[in-house]
Amino acid sequence: MRPVLAHGFGQGYDLPLPLWLYLYGAAAAVLLSFLPLALLSGKRGRPAGEYPRLDLLRVPVLRGLLGSRLVVRALRLTSVAVFGLVVAAGLFGVQGGENVAPVFVWAVWWVGFSLFVAFVGNLWPVVNPWKILFGWVDGKARRLGRGDGLWLGWVYPESLGVWPAVAFYLAFIWFENVFADPGLPRNVALAALLYSLVTFYGMASFGGETWLRRGEAFSVFFGLLGGFAPMEARVKNGRGRTGGAFGCAGSCPCFARAAMGDRELNLRPFGVGLGLAERAPPGGVPFVVLVLAGVTYDGLLETPIWVEVVRTTPLTQTTGLLLTWAAFLGVYLGCVWLCRVFGGERGCFRGAAAGYVLSVVPIAVAYQVAHYGTFLLVGAQKTVAGVSDPFGWGWDLLGTAALRPGYGLIGAGAVWYAQAGLIVAGHVVAVWLAHRVTTRLAPRHSVVGQLPMLSLMVLYTVFGLWILAQPIVE
Incomplete structure (x- = not known):
């Protein structure tokens, strides 16, 4: 029996x-999840835009809390304060492990907040510090007589x-994965400032809401995760929904401007937002595949075989990242092409690729939890200690520094x-979503048309578990 390590964890485990029994078992579980869908494929289900939901704002206590402007303002102020603290600590604090x-x-932010968005709801449009800061300055400019605010007029x-x-x-x-020292506090702060400049320039050039929907990477990323989440914000007339993966998921202007x-x-079932019949914008397919390839690559580069074959130099690591993304994208597009052939679908290949791509988001969510959970x-425990001494100067403001x-x-x-x-649960949800897409694109051949995508899900399952079972090599 070969010793393995749970990936991302520091304890050995036999x-x-x-391992091959676990791989076969996981693959069989994913395959078996397809059987009920195949048996029910001839029956009409709910349209993509109809699903069970419970409006939390109907509950008076929740309506008062969730609809409170005071709560929203407190969240925004806290977000900006935390962002400022992180930058200040990174620039001026001790350049070591004591720095928060x-x-x-x-x-906390990259892993913890990502999981909050995926399993609760997309709070990023409310607490995005770049959106908040830009909105404050833009509003001030409008009050001073500049009608377009900070917008430079570009379309x-x-x-x-x-x-x-x-x-x-x-x-x-x-x-995160290739740069020499992404954990050095000063590097974190400088990267945050550089991205702030780029984001403010993009918002000023094309308008805040437009850039958040299309150019701001984390708004697009959290929008994808929000499509998986069980909570959505929408306007009753149906013209505004922030629970989907694209659309206004990054900025939700419709919801913000609507009357209370x-x-x-x-509240809705998990994954429903990813099954909505919405059109992915140009670049949407490469973005979703990059999300999955990125977290997979993070695990892959720490395995012994990767270190032995590829070595750890910036050039080879950069090349490895690009090749991993290209390989994932190539395999995905090949499966989409086979789905169209098997399903007899004669529509646009680009439309089919955009239709299927959201079905892999639950896999990315599962990998995010599995790989980064420990x-x-x-990190959460270290943060509790770090908030007492954010700069690493020997403070103990909250009594938790020790x-x-x-x-x-x-x-x-x-x-x-x-x-x-x-991993298995994420792939089961992905199979269900892929089935919904197939029944929409090729309703007469939905079972046969889904077989290539089902094979891809099984392949992802086996590959992901194999990575997690490998010892960590730093």
């Missing part, structure tokens, strides 16, 4: 069964889609089984 900036950015080309967000998200993944009586804040547990993280809170065996379960 699998009680050979790196652990907050990488553990965003629709053909550009979300390609700027693709480029910035790729740069972020490169900074016209707003809905709904990192979040440790807190040391407990690395053995969860056994490696429990971590492995949780990871395996998450």
Whole structure:
């Protein structure tokens, strides 16, 4: 029996069964999840825009809390204050592990907030510090007589889609995985400031809401995760919904401008927002595939075979990142082409690729939890200690500076089984979403037409579990 490590964890763990049995079992679970869908494929289901939902704003207590301007203002002020603290700590604090900036950015914000968005709802449009700061200055300019505020009058080309967000998200993944020291506080602060300048320039050039929907990488990213989430914000007339993956998910101007009586804040089944019949903008397919490839690459580069074959130099790591993305994109597009052939669908290939791509988002969510979950547990504990001494200067403002993280809170065996379960669950949801897309694109051949995408889901399942089972090599 070969010793393995639960990926992202520091304890050794001997699998009680050979790894290949887990891989076969997970693949079989994904395949079996397709059987009920195949048996019911001839029956008409709900249209994509109709699904069970419960409006939380109908409850008076929740309406008073969730609709409170005071709560929104408090969240915005807190977001800007935290952003300022992270930058200040990174620039002026101790350049070591005592500084709160790196652990907050990488553990609490990047991992923790991502999981909050995916499993609760997309709060990013409310707490986005770049949107808040730009809005304050833009509003001031309008009150001083500048009718267009900070807008420079440029019109965003629709053909550009979300390609700027693709480029910035790729740069972020490169900074996380390839850059020499992404955990150095000063590097974190400088990267945040550089991205702030680019974001403010984009918002001023094309308008704040337009740039948030198309150019701001994290608004697009959190919008995707929000499509998976069980909470959505929408306007009762149906013209505004922030629970989808694209659309106004990044900025929600429709919801913000609607009267309180016209707003809905709904609970819905997980993944429903990804099954809505919405058109992905240009660059949407590469962006979604990059999200999945990025988290997979983060795990892959720490495996022994990657270190032995590729080596760890900036050039090879950059090349590896690009090739991983290209490979994922090529395999995905090949499966879409086969789906069209098997399903007898004669429509636009680009439309089919855009239709299927959101079905892989649950896989990315599952990998995000499985790969980073233990990192979040440790990072959250470090953040509790760090807020007492954010600059690493020996303070103890809240009395928690002496807190040391407990690395053995969860056994490696429990971590492995949780990871395996998450991977399988994410792929099962992906199979269901792919089935919904197939029945929409090729209703007469939905079962046969989904077989290539089902094969892709099984391949992703096996590959993801294999990565998680490898020892970590730093």
